[in-house]
Amino acid sequence: MGAAGGSKTEPRISFYGGKWASTVPLGFFILWAVFQSGVLGIGDTNGLVIGALIGTILGLFFVRGDWKTYADTIFEGMTQRVAATAIVAWLWAGMFAETLQVGGFVEGLIFAADALNVGAATFPAAAFVLCGLLATGIGTGYGATVAFVTLFFPAGVLIGANPVLLFAAILSGAVFGDNLAPVSDTTIVSAVTQDADIGGVVASRFKYAIVAAVPAFIAYLIMGSVLSGASLEGAAALRDTATAPGLVHLISMGVVIATAVAGRHIVEAISWGLVVAVGFNLALGLSSVSDILVFTVTEAGTFTALPFVAVGDTAGVGGSLYAGAIGFFPLIVLTLLIVSMAQIMIRGGGFAAIQEFLLNSVATTVRRAEVTMVLGTAAINGMITINTAAEIAIAPYIARIGEKFNINGYRRANILDANTSALGYIFPWAGGVLVGYQVMVGPNGLGAEYGPEMVVNPIEVVPYVFHGWFLVIVFLVAAVTGFGREYVPDRTSGEVSRA
Amino acid sequence: MSALDKFLAGWSFRSSTPDYEPGDTIEVMVTGEKGGEATARIGDSILRIEGAPDDAVDTRVLVAVETWDGSTHRGTGTYRETVGGSAF
Incomplete structure (x- = not known):
C-alpha cells in the first residue's frame, strides 16, 4: 500500500x-x-x-x-512486499514446473491428448480451461503461465496447435485465475484496498468472469480451427515417445490446487506439490535424483558415489530445482x-497529479467515473509490467474516485482487479507474457530443446488473449449500462479478514 | 447474506440515479458539503444530510432519509451516526 x-x-x-x-x-x-x-x-x-x-x-x-x-x-x-510476493511465487512455481517436466509430464499430456482425442484445433480451448483451473487454484497467474508454457505448450505445438494461439490461450487462463482466485495476490490487494472482504469480492466478481470466459472459450474453439499449426520436423517421432506414467503428475498439480483452495499459503501449496512430484519421480522411476538436483565435479572422489553428485567436464550445480528457480533471476x-x-x-507527485486531473476533468458523472476507473486501471497496468505493482499504485485512485460517487467496495474491487489481471497478460512487456516467453527462450528453454517453432514473438499474441480483452470490454459495457453496479447503501462488506 | 446470495448479487442493470424512500435508513459516504451542510452523492443522485459533524466529508455515516424527489433524484435526511471512514 x-x-x-x-x-x-x-x-x-x-x-x-x-x-x-x-x-x-x-x-x-x-x-x-x-x-x-x-x-x-x-x-x-x-x-x-x-x-x-x-x-x-x-x-x-x-x-x-x-x-x-x-x-x-x-x-x-x-x-515493498508486493515485489517479494511475486518473486517467491516465481521461484516456487519455477521449481515445481521444471520438476514435473523432468518427470515426463509433457509426454503424459501428449499421451492423454491423443487418448482423449483432443486435437490441434481444440487444444487451445482446453489449455484455456485447464490453465484457468490451475491459476484459480494456486492464485498466481504467473506461476500457472510458467507451468503451462513449460508443460502444455510443447505438447500442444507438437500435436499441431498454432503456437501463437496456444500461448494466448494459456495467458487467458492465467487472467481468469489471477482475477478470480481467492488466494491471488491481485485479488487480495483489490479487496483490502477497497475495504471489502475477500470472499464477498470473489463471489461478486464471478458474474463478470463468466460473462467474459464463455465467449473466450468459444473464440478459442473457432480460432483453433482457423489458424494452422507449426510444422515441426521430428514431431511424429516425439509423439511416439508419449507415455502414460507422466500423467501421474496430474495428482501433483491436484495437490497444489486442493491445498491452495483449502486456503493454505501459496508457498505451502506449491511446496507440498513439489514434495509429491519429487516422490512420484523417484518412486516410479520417472527421473533420477540427479535430474532433480546434481552437484557436478570434475574428478571422481569420496562423494561421487552419492546419487546427487556426478562427474563432468565442468563443475557446477544443476537439476530441475536449480534450472526452475534460476530461470527467473x-x-x-x-x-x-x-x-x-x-x-x-x-x-x-506524478501519480497525485493524474488523480487531480481525473477527479476534476474526467470523472464528472457516475458513468464517466466508472469508465475512468476502468480505463485508468487498464492504462496503468499497460504501463507497469508487473500487474500487482500497478494495482497497488492505482488502488488509492479507484477508492477515492469510487467513493465520490458512493460506488460499493465490491464493485470498486472488481473494476480494479479485472483490468489489472487482464492487462497484465496482453502486451509484450506485460509480466505474464514475459514469464511465459522466458520459459521459451531461457538457457534450458523450449526453443533450445525443440527448435525455433516453440518460440512465440510476444507481440503476436496481443490480439488473441481473448479472455483478457473480453474482461476489459465487459467492464466498459458494465460501466456504461450499470450492469453489476452496486452503491454503498446497497450492502455493507464483511470483515476484511485476510490482508 | 448466504453464499448463494453473494454470487447472485448485482446480476442487474443499475440506474445511475438510485432512489430512496422516506423512512429508509441508509449507510453512505459523505462526499462533499454545500452551504455548510454535508452532502452524499450516490451515483448521480444527491442526498443532503442535516446535523452531520463538521469533519464528516470522506466518512461513512448512517442517514435517516426524510424526503425524496424521484423526478430530480434529490433528497434530504438526518445524520444518525458515523460508522467508518474512507478506504484511503
Missing part, C-alpha cells in the same frame, strides 16, 4: 519540470520496452533490465537538490527495478 502514503503526503522528491518529470524513469522504460520487444521483436528480459537501469539514471538528472532522496526511494520501492531483477521506478513516480 505504498501508494496510499503517496496520495496523502506531499511529494518528497522535487523535480525540474515539475511533478510530471517523476514519470521520466518509468516513461523511458516503457518506450525502451516497446522499442525492444514491440518494434525490434527482442524479448530478452536482461535487455529490459538495462532499459530500467538507464531510465532510473536519467530520472536523477531531473531531481532538484540532493539526489539522496531519489536514491533512497529506489530502495523504498524495492523493499532476470525477471526478478527487472521486477525490483520496476517497482522502484513506480515508487519514484509516487514520491515525485
Whole structure:
C-alpha cells in the first residue's frame, strides 16, 4: 500500500519540470520496452533490465537538490512486499514446473491428448480451461503461465496447435485465475484496498468472469480451427515417445490446487506439490535424483558415489530445482527495478497529479467515473509490467474516485482487479507474457530443446488473449449500462479478514 | 447474506440515479458539503444530510432519509451516526 502514503503526503522528491518529470524513469522504460520487444521483436528480459537501469539514471538528472532522496526511494520501492510476493511465487512455481517436466509430464499430456482425442484445433480451448483451473487454484497467474508454457505448450505445438494461439490461450487462463482466485495476490490487494472482504469480492466478481470466459472459450474453439499449426520436423517421432506414467503428475498439480483452495499459503501449496512430484519421480522411476538436483565435479572422489553428485567436464550445480528457480533471476531483477521506478513516480507527485486531473476533468458523472476507473486501471497496468505493482499504485485512485460517487467496495474491487489481471497478460512487456516467453527462450528453454517453432514473438499474441480483452470490454459495457453496479447503501462488506 | 446470495448479487442493470424512500435508513459516504451542510452523492443522485459533524466529508455515516424527489433524484435526511471512514 505504498501508494496510499503517496496520495496523502506531499511529494518528497522535487523535480525540474515539475511533478510530471517523476514519470521520466518509468516513461523511458516503457518506450525502451516497446522499442525492444514491440518494434525490434527482442524479448530478452536482461535487455529490459538495462532499459530500467538507464531510465532510473536519467530520472536523477531531473531531481532538484540532493539526489539522496531519489536514491533512497529506489530502495523504498524495492523493499515493498508486493515485489517479494511475486518473486517467491516465481521461484516456487519455477521449481515445481521444471520438476514435473523432468518427470515426463509433457509426454503424459501428449499421451492423454491423443487418448482423449483432443486435437490441434481444440487444444487451445482446453489449455484455456485447464490453465484457468490451475491459476484459480494456486492464485498466481504467473506461476500457472510458467507451468503451462513449460508443460502444455510443447505438447500442444507438437500435436499441431498454432503456437501463437496456444500461448494466448494459456495467458487467458492465467487472467481468469489471477482475477478470480481467492488466494491471488491481485485479488487480495483489490479487496483490502477497497475495504471489502475477500470472499464477498470473489463471489461478486464471478458474474463478470463468466460473462467474459464463455465467449473466450468459444473464440478459442473457432480460432483453433482457423489458424494452422507449426510444422515441426521430428514431431511424429516425439509423439511416439508419449507415455502414460507422466500423467501421474496430474495428482501433483491436484495437490497444489486442493491445498491452495483449502486456503493454505501459496508457498505451502506449491511446496507440498513439489514434495509429491519429487516422490512420484523417484518412486516410479520417472527421473533420477540427479535430474532433480546434481552437484557436478570434475574428478571422481569420496562423494561421487552419492546419487546427487556426478562427474563432468565442468563443475557446477544443476537439476530441475536449480534450472526452475534460476530461470527467473532476470525477471526478478527487472521486477525490483520496476517497482522502484513506480515508487519514484509516487514520491515525485506524478501519480497525485493524474488523480487531480481525473477527479476534476474526467470523472464528472457516475458513468464517466466508472469508465475512468476502468480505463485508468487498464492504462496503468499497460504501463507497469508487473500487474500487482500497478494495482497497488492505482488502488488509492479507484477508492477515492469510487467513493465520490458512493460506488460499493465490491464493485470498486472488481473494476480494479479485472483490468489489472487482464492487462497484465496482453502486451509484450506485460509480466505474464514475459514469464511465459522466458520459459521459451531461457538457457534450458523450449526453443533450445525443440527448435525455433516453440518460440512465440510476444507481440503476436496481443490480439488473441481473448479472455483478457473480453474482461476489459465487459467492464466498459458494465460501466456504461450499470450492469453489476452496486452503491454503498446497497450492502455493507464483511470483515476484511485476510490482508 | 448466504453464499448463494453473494454470487447472485448485482446480476442487474443499475440506474445511475438510485432512489430512496422516506423512512429508509441508509449507510453512505459523505462526499462533499454545500452551504455548510454535508452532502452524499450516490451515483448521480444527491442526498443532503442535516446535523452531520463538521469533519464528516470522506466518512461513512448512517442517514435517516426524510424526503425524496424521484423526478430530480434529490433528497434530504438526518445524520444518525458515523460508522467508518474512507478506504484511503
